[in-house]
Amino acid sequence: MNKIMLPASTPERPKSARRDIKTIVNASLARQHAAERRFRWYGLIAISLGLAFVLLMFGNIIGKGYRAFWQTYIQIPITFDLSIMDTSGSGKRDLQTIDGADYSVLVRSGLRKLFPKAEGKSQLRALYGLVSADSPYELKRKIQQTPNLIGVEKEIWLLASAQVDTLFKGNINRMLDESERSIKNDQIEWVDKLQAAGRIEEKFNIALFINGDSREPEQAGIRGALMGSLLTLLITFLLSFPIGVATAVYLEEFATKGRWTDFIEVNINNLAAVPSIVFGLLGLAVFINFFGLPRSSPLVGGLVLSLMTLPVIIIAGRAALASVPPSIRQAALGMGASKLQMVGHHVLPLAMPGMLTGSIIGMARALGESAPLLMIGMVAFIVDVPKNFFDPATVLPVQIYLWSDLPERAFVERTSAAIMILLAFMILMNGLAIILRKRFERRW
């Protein structure tokens, strides 16, 4: 055994060793290249998987939601009969008495004119159910805008009810038994007739953007949630940005490094990792129960989200400050600038793009947050659009959560539409962060 193990040409070893190194390196080169290729493939696979999921999500949401931006309307001949309009019987076109009129009669007679064959209580109720319950009010608004419609017969486009809308968009299976679907056989027949007559049509859904929440899906809009989000984020930004920047500047530039600053730093890092619902509980206990601020209000929502966003802004701000090269600080100090001048004139302007980016990303997170707001009562059903910081309000993500919970098919569509709008705002904010960074970035 030993004999075989001995190298045959011991004296020639240096030469063969040199050749060996070349072949060894070549062999390892192949291995290195293979590893590199493999790594690139892993990366590609990971990225395409991620992209596929993003596309799937967007495709799903857009596919479900894009039709919510259109809403079905029915054209009905309405006779603005003076005898119905004038409740006082004086024969005058007085706006106050017109306000008190029963406009549902107008809608009903219009519908009956279209389908005179409908009779019986249940059939009539089905007929009247073709249009939204809001239709009488819509007529009232029309009269208030143009009072000389009184006494005239006119074709008016009225909002269809949610069932008709769902049917018209093809989301109801006509093959099902009548008892298993939300729309009656008669109604389907009428809708088909209306369609044949060109009296039913999809129009752009303005209501989605100008209405508050509603129990009727066809009337429900996101304006209330949008305003709520806006007011809440305004409070969040006004509080967390100045406080966050000031804290970051103090901790990074002025505080003497020691046990206390370490302690504070650890705590801020921990706060950034605290589950957001805990902030909601804190807000409930402190702002509502202790300070007695109005519940469900954007003020409290903004305060809670500020607590949540502050650590993010502080951490981003400190990182931005730390990335300013020390040579700039030395240059300023060497010129006889005071510490405050050094920070204010040189360090802060250079760190600002990073701070803004961090803040906007923090704000985008706050915009998408729902859990802590559930705790402080922003989850309530609120029809009115909030006008100030103390009005009860809800926010976009919570509105999505509320709508996603409702059984009507029309709300499913609106949920997706609201998600699209929320995502659009997120993309807008992140885009703004990128633009700000590019715009103010300076090289040194």
Next chain:
Amino acid sequence: MSKTTTIGNQTISLNDSIARNELDNQESGVQVTDYDNRQTVGKITVDKPKMVCRGVNVYYSQKHAIKNVSLDIGTNEVISFIGPSGCGKSTFLRCLNRMNDTITTCRVTGQIKLDNEDIYEKDIDVVQLRARVGMVFQKPNPFPKSIYENIAYGPRIHGMVNTKSELDELVRDSLERAGLIKEVEKRMHEPGTGLSGGQQQRLCIARAIAINPEVILMDEPCSALDPIATAKIEELIDELRENYTIVIVTHSMQQAARVSQRTAYFHLGDMIEIGDTDQIFTNPRHKLTEDYITGRFG
């Protein structure tokens, strides 16, 4: 105030700074061949001192970075500090305008006087001190602003000018004195960071002289520059000597020989030898100095 210091293997008690002076001023011509003798060789005093340093010690937490250094810096002279890396020459330089204050672990003891005023006295404001003792750093560090703004910054924060035309004039004058005006005249409002390394360093010098300091500290101002840019800076230092006192730290012995009148050699925190530049480079009296300038180490 009584201090005890160990120099080499002798323990000497220092009653005041004068005693230390007498100790340092050894007879000329005496050669020190003992490597362990860390007592300063040479004459530390000058006739018209601008700055007077006595018994300066610097500690970085536990590390003793500067050990009992005493020297005078004469008015309108260029004095250079040489020595191997880590010998403390930059640290000592930064004591002269209290830039070491920014390092929290740094502690300075002893006396440093500027025009007979102790700069480490409590009622001295570092802002005023640094306006009087300007500094140029190793790496050119213009502000990421326009050339004009770089120069205008100092005069503006110190309230040295009242009108825009005064400021314009001051900026032009400073750039002219720094020998940069011809190169940047047409691009005053372009970023200072767009200049070449040598131009940036001259911009930093122009920025320092814009506030008309009495002393300019230069911390290896040419170490990041090529020979041509270095030559320009050296020429500039020579011209500036008329109006300013200049303390320069350098790694290049040729540079020290070219620009300075006096030279101090530092070694591991001790100031080993000080004297006229000619004498230091032609006839060093301490064995360590000789070894360094003949290139035996460092």
